[in-house]
Amino acid sequence: MNMLQAINNALDIAMAANPRVVLFGEDVGVFGGVFRATSHLQDKYGRERCFNTPLTEQGIIGFANGLAAQGSTPVAEIQFADYIFPAFDQIVNEAAKFRYRSGDLFDVGGLTIRTPYGGGIAGGLYHSQSPEAYFAHTPGLKIVMPRNPHQAKGLLLAAIRDPNPVLFMEPKRLYRASVGEVPEADYELPLGVADVIREGRDITLLGWGAQMEVIEKAAALAEQDGIDCEIIDLRSILPWDIETVCNSVLKTGRLVVSHEAPLTGGFASEIAATVQERCFLYLEAPIRRVTGLDTPFPLVLEKEHLPDELKIYEAIKQSLNY
Amino acid sequence: MTGDELCIPIFKRLRQDGTLYPDDTPQGQGNVSQGDKSQDASPIQRDPIERDTALKIYRTMLFTRVLDERMLAAQRQGRLSFYMQCTGEEATVIGSAAALQDDDMIMAQYREQGALAWRGFSCDEFMNQMFGNERDYGKGRQMPIHYGSRDLHYMTISSPLATQIPQATGYAYGQKLAGKGQCTITIFGEGAASEGDFHAALNMASVHRVPCIFLCRNNGYAISTPSCEQFAADGIAPRAFGYHMQSIRVDGNDVIAVYEATLAARKIAVETNQPILIEAMTYRLAAHSSSDDPSGYRSKKEEAIWRDKDPILRMRNWLEAQGWWSEEEEKATGDQLRREVLESMKRAEKLAPPALDTLISDVYDTPTPLLTQQLEDVKQHIRKYPHAYPKGAASMGFTAQELEVSRKAYQARQQRMQSHQPVDGGQTS
Ligand SMILES: Cc1ncc(C[n+]2csc(CCOP(=O)(O)OP(=O)(O)O)c2C)c(N)n1
Numbered sequence: 001m002n003m004l005q006a007i008n009n010a011l012d013i014a015m016a017a018n019p020r021v022v023l024f025g026e027d028v029g030v031f032g033g034v035f036r037a038t039s040h041l042q043d044k045y046g047r048e049r050c051f052n053t054p055l056t057e058q059g060i061i062g063f064a065n066g067l068a069a070q071g072s073t074p075v076a077e078i079q080f081a082d083y084i085f086p087a088f089d090q091i092v093n094e095a096a097k098f099r100y101r102s103g104d105l106f107d108v109g110g111l112t113i114r115t116p117y118g119g120g121i122a123g124g125l126y127h128s129q130s131p132e133a134y135f136a137h138t139p140g141l142k143i144v145m146p147r148n149p150h151q152a153k154g155l156l157l158a159a160i161r162d163p164n165p166v167l168f169m170e171p172k173r174l175y176r177a178s179v180g181e182v183p184e185a186d187y188e189l190p191l192g193v194a195d196v197i198r199e200g201r202d203i204t205l206l207g208w209g210a211q212m213e214v215i216e217k218a219a220a221l222a223e224q225d226g227i228d229c230e231i232i233d234l235r236s237i238l239p240w241d242i243e244t245v246c247n248s249v250l251k252t253g254r255l256v257v258s259h260e261a262p263l264t265g266g267f268a269s270e271i272a273a274t275v276q277e278r279c280f281l282y283l284e285a286p287i288r289r290v291t292g293l294d295t296p297f298p299l300v301l302e303k304e305h306l307p308d309e310l311k312i313y314e315a316i317k318q319s320l321n322y
Numbered sequence: 323m324t325g326d327e328l329c330i331p332i333f334k335r336l337r338q339d340g341t342l343y344p345d346d347t348p349q350g351q352g353n354v355s356q357g358d359k360s361q362d363a364s365p366i367q368r369d370p371i372e373r374d375t376a377l378k379i380y381r382t383m384l385f386t387r388v389l390d391e392r393m394l395a396a397q398r399q400g401r402l403s404f405y406m407q408c409t410g411e412e413a414t415v416i417g418s419a420a421a422l423q424d425d426d427m428i429m430a431q432y433r434e435q436g437a438l439a440w441r442g443f444s445c446d447e448f449m450n451q452m453f454g455n456e457r458d459y460g461k462g463r464q465m466p467i468h469y470g471s472r473d474l475h476y477m478t479i480s481s482p483l484a485t486q487i488p489q490a491t492g493y494a495y496g497q498k499l500a501g502k503g504q505c506t507i508t509i510f511g512e513g514a515a516s517e518g519d520f521h522a523a524l525n526m527a528s529v530h531r532v533p534c535i536f537l538c539r540n541n542g543y544a545i546s547t548p549s550c551e552q553f554a555a556d557g558i559a560p561r562a563f564g565y566h567m568q569s570i571r572v573d574g575n576d577v578i579a580v581y582e583a584t585l586a587a588r589k590i591a592v593e594t595n596q597p598i599l600i601e602a603m604t605y606r607l608a609a610h611s612s613s614d615d616p617s618g619y620r621s622k623k624e625e626a627i628w629r630d631k632d633p634i635l636r637m638r639n640w641l642e643a644q645g646w647w648s649e650e651e652e653k654a655t656g657d658q659l660r661r662e663v664l665e666s667m668k669r670a671e672k673l674a675p676p677a678l679d680t681l682i683s684d685v686y687d688t689p690t691p692l693l694t695q696q697l698e699d700v701k702q703h704i705r706k707y708p709h710a711y712p713k714g715a716a717s718m719g720f721t722a723q724e725l726e727v728s729r730k731a732y733q734a735r736q737q738r739m740q741s742h743q744p745v746d747g748g749q750t751s
Contacts (some may be wrong), residue, residue, distance in 0.1 A: 005716050021500075024501070036653065048499060051530070053526060053530075054522075054525050054529055055519075056521075056522040056525065056526070056527055058488065058518055058519055058522050059488050059491075059519070059521075059522025059523065059525065059526050061488075062485060062487070062488025062489050062491070062519055062522060063488050063492035063495065063522075063523075063526055064492060065485075065488075065492060066429075066486075066488065066489030066490055066491060066493035066494075066495075066496070066506075067488045067492035067493065067495055067496045068492075069489065069492075069493060069502075070427075070493045070495075070496030070497065071496065072494070072496045072499070074492070090485060090488070091484060092550065093482045093485065094482070095482065096486050098478075099684045099686075099687070100463060100649070100684045100685050101460065101463055101464050101468070101478060101480060101683070102459070102460060102470050102478035102479075103458070103459045103460040103461040103463065103680075103684060104683075104684045105459055105460075105470050105471070105472040105741065106470065106472065106477060106689075109687060117430070125625070135568055139685050140686065142686075164686050164687055172430040192690070194533070198672050215588075220361070223465075232347055238692075239686075239690040239692060242382025242691070243691070258490075268701065278417065
């Protein structure tokens with residue numbers, strides 16, 4: 001399966017298992033979404049459970065919040081993560097604070113927001129953004145970013161069933177490019193738990209989503225120099241798995257974090273600060289952040305802007321030679 | 323066309339002197355209207371409100387008036403941090419709530435305490451929220467007047483304006499799927515109706531045909547902004563037509579008009595799954611909130627005109643004309659309510675604050691390890707400086723005596739610092 005098929009399969013399983021799961025967003029109905037993640041679902045489950053909404057992101061998430069508060073399990077789609085900002089208020093002020101502010105009288109735990117994110121597809125400013133850090137500053141929200149089809153299915157099923165609002169960010173560059181074995185069965189992968197993809201001695205490389213592919217390439221380059229990298233996929237940005245990351249750094253003494261989003265205020269800053277606090281005496285080099293530049297996302301100079309494997313490889317060497 | 327041709331009339335039933343308009347006057351004919359005339363609205367029930375309902379509405383109005391006066395005074399005395407009155411809008415809020423079924427969802431803005439009182443939220447429950455004590459359902463997290471009740475189907479209020487309007491659309495969609503014949507009403511001010519969420523909500527409600535009533539309290543002001551600076555057209559009601567939604571404008575100080583309009587709206591909503599917009603024309607007699615002074619932006623004369631249109635007085639005149647209410651009952655009820663409110667306030671003030679652990683509960687369904695650690699850090703810190711965090715220290719079991727000892731020790735330390743004497747024999751701890 002490719003990642004889109006895995007997502008479609010997860011949605012199908014979730015809808016079959018729970019009649020209160022309702023899918024909606026721009027073009028998700030008959031058409032099945034601009035990326036076809038919701039293909040055939042309206043056919044199978046009817047217009048009441050899989051439908052198009054008017055073109056209004058704040059409306060979609062406001063509607064989803066109300067539907068979740070009522071006890072349904074809405075899975076709302078925002079067509080591109082770049083267009084989630086009109087719904088920022090409904091996500092940050094409403095969804096994330098619903099349970100806390102009501103003393104648990106009401107909650108929107110059933111809510112899942114799916115949205116394609118990330119660059120590398122010549123998407124320019126508004127089809128490339130990775131806005132996870134804006135939301136990571138929001139207590140009450142969970143943020144999940146899968147790296148391959150197997151993860152996409154297991155994490156999405158877990159997100160839909162998690163009793164908290166979850167922002168599920170899908171690396172659209174990998175929608176069709178990432179293909180792998182995906183069990184037909186219903187399964188879940190845990191939220192808030194990082195995945196150690198490869199164990200290593202010399203340095204810890206950390207990332208999430210589409211960036212994992214890039215990080216693995218960088219590790220392969222470093223391996224030729226005899227550098228043994230430990231690679232961790234964070235999977236959940238919020239809450240994040242501090243323990244797994246810190247245990248790794250306590251072992252390797254070095255850390256490179258890489259994400260597509262701009263450096264300043266990016267989630268790597270949070271990770272670097274936390275690791276520095278908890279692993280101070282074990283760090284043998286400054287923590288390196290390899291990220292997008294602090295610019296809007298450019299079209300033609302996309303490759304120069306992005307933190308590719310060579311930039312990460314350089315950071316690895318600098319860390320080891322420090 | 324700019325739409326100026328269309329000026330939506332105000333549906334009225336009750337004159338200020340308590341007499342009803344005759345049914346055949348133009349005012350009496352105001353009806354649920356729609357841009358597309360082909361679908362006729364159901365006829366409005368013509369009977370005035372039945373006696374028990376009317377008396378319950380009236381007592382609820384008196385209660386909120388007493389509550390508002392008492393709590394504003396409490397705020398002025400510094401006993402309460404913040405308050406918002408609904409004075410002048412009681413008929414709109416309580417009259418509409420009375421026309422609903424008890425399990426219909428109410429999603430309000432903040433000036434709708436009357437709807438909650440109508441459903442039976444007790445005086446103590448109001449007070450516990452305002453004082454944020456250990457019995458507050460909201461665990462003392464939100465500012466006063468941000469009430470909520472799951473049992474009474476009253477969604478917890480939040481400060482961001484208009485966010486509840488698209489939420490009401492989604493809630494009503496869920497009710498439609500559940501098929502139990504319930505609806506949602508969402509109440510908001512004419513200022514809030516300028517938010518994008520209003521547009522999103524009404525459009526989606528109409529496209530997806532949800533049983534939702536959108537009730538706008540057009541009280542003339544959004545804080546200091548008069549409605550002529552809020553919109554250029556004929557108010558809120560005609561906006562419905564742009565969404566192909568039925569709409570009615572009612573006299574918001576006329577409890578019978580509001581009640582009948584809401585009854586008819588509810589019928590349309592649940593029987594045909596169509597949303598409806600009601601615009602209630604009223605006036606915010608009080609200041610916007612305890613932090614506002616309206617004398618800077620509107621005249622005493624204007625306020626006096628509206629004081630003469632007091633919805634409570636109007637209903638009282640009607641009740642008395644029906645022979646359902648008297649001077650003596652008015653006085654006795656007023657006295658009793660004032661006593662009840664005062665005693666309840668004293669009780670609520672004395673209750674303990676929420677337990678320290680509520681700092682981190684309900685952020686998620688269960689606290690994350692990081693949150694648990696942050697709470698532990700706060701507790702450690704309070705153990706060191708209990709006098710500086712009396713509420714948290716009390717909920718950790720520190721006695722008043724221990725707090726006093728801690729306070730004295732800290733003061734002594736401060737004094738030593740001021741006299742430049744080394745602390746602890748020269749060693750800083
Ligand atoms: C999104 C947002 N913007 C601004 C405010 C500040 N604010 C609180 S109440 C208010 C006026 C609301 O007026 P209206 O909706 O007409 O209701 P009324 O107070 O007249 O009942 C404003 C601007 C807010 N709470 N939320």
